[in-house]
Amino acid sequence: MQITYQFRLYPTPKQEELMIRTLIMCRKLYNRAKEQRDTVYNQEGRTVTYAMQQNELPVFKKEFPEYKEVHSQVLQDCLRRLDDAYQRFFRGEAGFPHYKSADRYLSFTYPQPGAVSKTFARDRYVYLSKIGFVRMRTHRSFDQANVTQINVKRHADGWMAGIGVNIEAAEADQTAKTAVGIDVGLRTFAALSDETKVDNPRHLRRAEKRLRRAQQRLSRKARGSRNRQKAKQKVANIHQKVARQRKDFLHKQSHRIVQGHDLIAVEQLKVKNMIRNRRLSKSISDAGWRRFITYLSYKAARQGKRLVQVPAHGTSQTCICGADVPKTLAIRLHECKECGLVQDRDIVSAQVILQRALSIVA
Ligand SMILES: [Zn+2]
Known part of the structure; x- marks a missing residue:
């Protein structure tokens, strides 16, 4: 059974710069790989697979040497994500994959990390290959040998590490x-x-009742009349309020x-x-x-x-x-x-x- 623990990261400014660069490069790779898939399919009717794109990575790195700064498994994971997006589309579970804008590409993943953390001066550090030991606040311990992946995600207020850990049946019992x-x-x-x-909540039930009444009033107004316009606006306002309250609840x-x-x-x-x-x-x-x-x-x-x-x-x-x-x-x-x-x-x-x-x- 796999569990993901979320821990806050405290990168140094230099490390953060590298993390941001990694995100940018991963996103560009994702978009380039998507473009390749679509172009080849449109021009030659062939499907480019994950394996094909992964095999091309070394050549790609020769052409764009800056990609040597990113751990190769992290790059493979970008291609894997793209492949997952296409697979979901093929299975009818999602729409056609989009190009990713910067605000939609916020994490990168180490799919098979080795030794991952060490403790120094009571602080814990997680090892991110090509970035270094990044300070991490841990609120629970986990067995390093059981770590299956590390995901690094940028949030509005900082960085988080999602550490996937395989846990024993006994732990699962607990x-x-x-x-x-x-x-x-x-x-x-x-x-x-x-x-x-x-x-x-009662306030929500009451607001919903108000909404129903406003909808009834709207349905009685003559089409195209000014009163109908007003009633329509009123329904929209209450509707928005109810939706907000409901979400909040x-x-x-x-x-x-x-x-x-x-x-x-x-x-x-x-x-x-x-x-x-x-x-x-x-x-x-x-x-x-x-x-x-x-x-x-x-x-x-x-x-x-x-x-x-x-x-x-x-x-x-x-x-x-x-x-x-x-x-x-x-x-x-x-x-x-x-x-x-x-x-x-x-x-x-x-x-x-x-x-x-x-x-x-x-
Ligand atoms: Zn019984």
Whole structure:
């Protein structure tokens, strides 16, 4: 099982200069390699592969000697990223790869680092080939022998190292102790396996009500009238406000959950299918679960924590003892005849989700 720890870096001015240069060169290489792929394909109908581009790297370096300043595996990783972008496009998971502008190319990666860090005068340093030992603030220890990759990323307020570490099953077990399952719902926003619930905030419910009313008023105005223009503007204003409040709420909740847990389990949502049921559609799309899971997932990744998505099938119809406890949407209480558990149905779902995630991880 791989975990990524994020640590802040404190490069010297000279090191930072090298890191910025590395980013620039990586981006140029990425864009050149993309251009080559597209040109060859358009002119000759041939696909340029990752392997072909990697094999050309030595020649490329002869032509552009400044690239000797960048570790060759870092350059290979640029080509790998480009290849991944094309593979995602071929699989239909993403659009056609873009050229990268400077504000969209913010990290470089050492895919197979060797010995990575040392301690000197109580400070820890991470070794970045061709850049040197960069001071790094570590808040947890990790076994150097298990480091699988190092990613160096530029943020608005400085640099971070994402250190990928392979951890043992025993360690993974420990991780599970601070694990949580989340069931996202219609009545309450979310139920957690630790028997707590998160409600949709009242101010947000009220703002959404205002929005619905403004939308109704708009629909009654005559087309092309000035009043319609005004009503339209009003809807747009409220809409923006609601969207902002909702995002803010989702950020706060996902932050809180990721802070408190090392493993977060959620259901795979098939919102597309659920929206077909028109009675439920409003609140589902409103709750923004998909966005919530997106937030959880990138916050978890950033903090080296784990988000596990489990198959949603039957999580609300099963007991944690494994027995089937069928219930319609109207039945709010879970009562298991097998083990005697009586509990809020959403809490039980959250616990079943957690159970499934732990069995996947194990
Ligand atoms: Zn039971």
